[in-house]
Amino acid sequence: MNSAVTDTMESMPDDGVMRAADGTPLKKSLARALRREKLRSFVLIAPLLLFILISFLAPIADMLFRSVQNDIVSDTLPETVQVLADWDPTSGDAPDEAVFAALYRDFYQAREQRIHTRLGSRLNYESPGFSGMFRRTGREIRRYDEAGPYKSQFIETDEDWGSVETWRIIQKFSPRYTPGYYLTAIDAESTSDSLQLKPEDERIYLKLFVRTMWMSIAITVSCLLLGYPIAYLLAHVKRSTANVLLILVLLPFWTSLLVRTSAWKVLLQQQGVINDILVWANLIDDAGRLVMINNQTGTIIAMTHILLPFMILPLYSVMQTISPSYVRAAKSLGATDLTAFWKVYFPNTIPGIGAGAILVFILAIGYYITPELVGGTQGVFISNRIAFHISTSLNWGLAAALGAMLLLLVLALFYCYDRIVGIDNVKLG
C-alpha cells in the first residue's frame, strides 16, 4: 500500500460510516455510480428517441392536430367571422348589410390571393354547392359597386348568399377548432341544436368501419383455423423435421408483400390459374368461372395467406412449452383423445391463440395494399378510404380524423396484446 492511500485512510473520520476507497461514504459513491449508469444508458438511447420523436411521433401528433384544426374560415374571412359572431341563426333571417360589407372586403382580399376557392372546396365538404358559389363570386366580385349595398349584389351573383343555411355553416366553422371531421367520420351531423346520426342509407363511414372489423375477424378466424393444425404439427414432430417445415412457413413471411399479392391476383383472376384448373376438371363450365377477385372473397383469401405466419409462430412457441405428460396423464385417467385434447391440451394453448389472434387482427385492420389491389369496391378497408381522402379528394382533415380513430382502435388492441404477451416478448422469425 503506498503512502498516499495510507494518508487518506488515516484522514478518514472514524464515524462508523461505510466508505469507498476514495473516502466518500459508500452510499454516496453507489448513488453516483448509479447516476452515471443511468446517464450512460440515456446517452445511448437519446439519439434514437429523438429520431423517432421527430421523424415518427411528430407526424402522428400533426395528424391528430389536423383532425380538429379548422383555421381556414377565420384566416380567409377574418372580419366576416368577427361580425358574424353576433348573428343569430334561429332568427330565420340572413345576416344584415354589415356582415356583407365585411364579406366584400375579406372576399376581395382572398380573391387577390386566389385562396377563395380553397375555402370553397373546404366548405363544400360540409354542404355541396359552396365550391361553385365561391368560384362564381370570385369571378364577379371585381365588378361589384364598391359603394354598396353589398347584400343585394352578393345575392344577385348567387342566391344562396341570402340563405340562412349558408351562413349557419360559415358561422359553425368559424372557430379555429372543430369536431366536424370526427362527426363526419362517424356519420353524425349536428343540426342547430342536437347531434344525430345521418339517415341509414347515407352512413358510409360507420358501414366501412363495421366492414373493416368483420372482415378482419373473418381473416383472423381463418388464420386460426389454418394455423392451429400447422402449429400443432410443428410442435409434435421431431425437431429436425419441424425446422424443415418451419422454412415453409417462414418463406412466405419473408417474401415481398407485393409478390404475394400479385401471385393471388394472378391465381384468382377469371382467366387465372385456379379457374383454369376448375374448368379443366369439369367442376365448373367455362361460362361459370368464379369471381374471386375484386370482392371480399379476394381480400379475405389473400390476406389470410399473408398473415398466416403471424398466427403460426406465436401458437408454435406456446405449444412447444406444453409438456406432453399432461395429455398422457389425461389419457391414463381414461379420457378419450378428443376429451384429452379439448379439456387439457386446448386450454393450455389459449395464450398462444390470444397472442396470434390479436396480432393478426391488429395487422389486418390497418391493411392498405392488399385490399386496394384485390378488394375491388366491396372488399376495401377504412385505410383505403383514408388514402382516398389524402390523395384524391384532398379532404385531409377527414383523413386525419379517420386515421385517429383507427389509431385509437389499434392502440387499444395493442394494449391487450401487451397484457397477454408483453412487448418485450415480441419475437421475429
Add this chain to the structure above:
Amino acid sequence: MASALPPYASTGQIAWHYGFRVICGLIFFFLIFPIMVIIPLSFNAQDFFTFTPEMLRLDPEGYSLKHYQDFFTNPDWQQALRNSFAIAPVATILATALGTLAAIGLSQSHVPFKSAIMAILISPMIVPLIISAAGMYFFYSRVGLQGTYWGVVLAHAALGTPFVIITVTATLVGFDRSLTRAAASMGADPVTTFFKVQMPLILPGVISGALFAFITSFDEVVVVIFLGSAQQQTLPWQMFTGLREQISPTILAVAAIMVVLSIMLLSTLEYVRRRSERLRGMTPS
C-alpha cells in the same frame, strides 16, 4: 397424433393420424403454392397470366425469357431498381446504428421509464402503415421533406428501427455482463470493450436486425407512395402501379427474382441464428 403411432392404435386413430397429415399438407400447399407458381409463370412466352397449353406440354416454344429481358432493359424498371437500392441501404445503416445503440442502452439495469421508452421506440411497428404514411405526409410537407430522397430515407429508417431493437435486445438477454467487466478490469476503455468484446457477441442480432430493416425498406410501398415523388419511385411502387393499372407480365419476372432474393435472405438469417447459438454455447436447434 403425436409423431409416432403406437402399435395399439385403433382404426379411427390411424385414420385421424393420416387424415391430419393430409390436412396439414393442404395448408402447407396453400402457403407455398402461390409463391412458387410465380416462377414457372414468369417464363411464359405469351403475355398471359396463366399456363398456356404449350407450357403444360412442356414445349420449349411455350417458355421464354422475354419478361426478364423486359425487366432488365426497360428504363422504368431499371430506374425503380436503382431507386430501391439508393434508399434501402441508407435507411438500413441509419436504423441499425441508432437501433443498436438504443438496445444496448435499454439493456442496462437501471433505465428510468424503461417500458415507456420501449413503447415509443417500438411504436413505428405497431401503428398501421397507412396512418404513419398519412402523418408523415402531412408533417413532411410542412417541413419541406415531402417528395425528397431524404424524406423517404428518414421515414424508412424510422420504420426499420423497431426490428433492430427487438433482435439486438434478444441477443443481449443472454449477454454475460461480467465479460465487459473483465475487459474493463484488464484496462480496456469502454470503446475498446464495446468493439472487441460486446460487438462480436451481439453481431448476429445486429445482422438480423439489419436484414429486417433492409427488407422493411426494400418492400415498403405505402409510405413511399405518399412521401416520394416520381424521382423516388421504388421497385414495390412500380409493381403496385403495375398491378393497379395495366398489369404487365414483367411483374411476374420481378416477383420471381424477389422470391429468389427472399430465399437467399432467409438462408442468411438462418445461418446467422445458428452461428449465434453456437457461439453462445447453446446447441443449435
